[in-house]
Amino acid sequence: MGISERKEREKEQRRNDIVDAAEKVFFKKGLNNSTMDEVAEEAELSKGTLYLYFKSKEEIHFEIKSRALIILKKMFHKSISENKTGFENCAEIGKAYVDFVKKHSNYYKAIIHFESSDCSICEFRDKCEDFFKEDNPLEFFVQIISKGIADGTIRSDISANVLAQTLWAQTNGILQFVSTKQKIIEFAGVKAEDIINSQFEIIKKGIKNK
């Protein structure tokens, strides 16, 4: 029987609608200035219904972050030129990330939020698994690093897994810094661009083989 399947689809659809509504509200007014009542109104549902589909405001926000990661992963994929070396691919991915932050700064803020807090949501085993499944750009990055190690363009004394996580965390630090500390950066008489370029230069030297 297809009824339960249809119901499942509808439920999924409604979850999506709620996230759509939340996105509009959160992106417009910021997470902390948005209320669940506003989200409910935007979704044309009652507040109680939101809690039928999500455990908390934070969980909706987490869903937005998941969307962000999906978009980011797609941009990573698109950025790759198959005929280039793993090392060159790495630079392409880096550029794609910078691009993503420029184009989708609101989505990036959602990523920052969950990168910088040991969110209770992530405490569940299955959410950890999520982190390394479809959603996550990191897994793809590991592949590219592996390719670079295999083709001899990336240093081989650090495992692909560790290297990928290191670069991911580092780069998040940089992007977080330039996207939340603009005033301090300009006060110091530096340009965000310079910091990003500097990051690329350091990494290039830092991971190149020999």
Add this chain to the structure above:
Amino acid sequence: MGISERKEREKEQRRNDIVDAAEKVFFKKGLNNSTMDEVAEEAELSKGTLYLYFKSKEEIHFEIKSRALIILKKMFHKSISENKTGFENCAEIGKAYVDFVKKHSNYYKAIIHFESSDCSICEFRDKCEDFFKEDNPLEFFVQIISKGIADGTIRSDISANVLAQTLWAQTNGILQFVSTKQKIIEFAGVKAEDIINSQFEIIKKGIKNK
């Protein structure tokens, strides 16, 4: 007359007492689970009085972060061996930062909080200036980098200012990652230590001259 000065001192003292109390409460229960009433009780003052000395809960938290930066800066200073090269000093500072996070994880959380949010408190010009004054470890780091460029042990194609900010932001990314994502890291079968070592290795290669 010394009266107004004494009053000034007393006021400063009281501010400190309040921050002491807040620290106890925040560190024990976490910022979000702590209430101003609890802080008031711990400080043996009424809640209204807290607001005579601080504009908001966030401002008290900001003060805790400032303390964290002072401690960190001291550890940076202590870590330096005068007779070594700028390049070697950089590694010492890096180690000192890792040390700080281990020893003072609560203080580090306060730093993370303000590194990862474009906090409204920092919007004022004078707070930006603070960022580069007594409190801030970054200024000292710039000096060390400059030393390294001068003694030829650190690459000179990136300005000391830019390089320092880049490394600072990067390293924050790493430390934030390992201190908030332990579960994900271990789930991936990696050790936090490995990521930190990997970071050091990349940076060493990345900033060494020639």
Add this chain to the structure above:
DNA sequence: ATAAAATATGACTACTGGTCATGTATTAAA
């Protein structure tokens, strides 16, 4: 047609950051 299950509602509660009218202590002036 009817019972049961699933879904939706919005008034309500609990909590908490921040305020403010009302003190009380301290200092300056008469």
Add this chain to the structure above:
DNA sequence: TTTAATACATGACCAGTAGTCATATTTTAT
């Protein structure tokens, strides 16, 4: 010493909001 003025302290109170739950409606199964 008395009085006025200023600075400091208080806690009952307010406003805003995440999350709940008894009730109502719709959908499905019998």
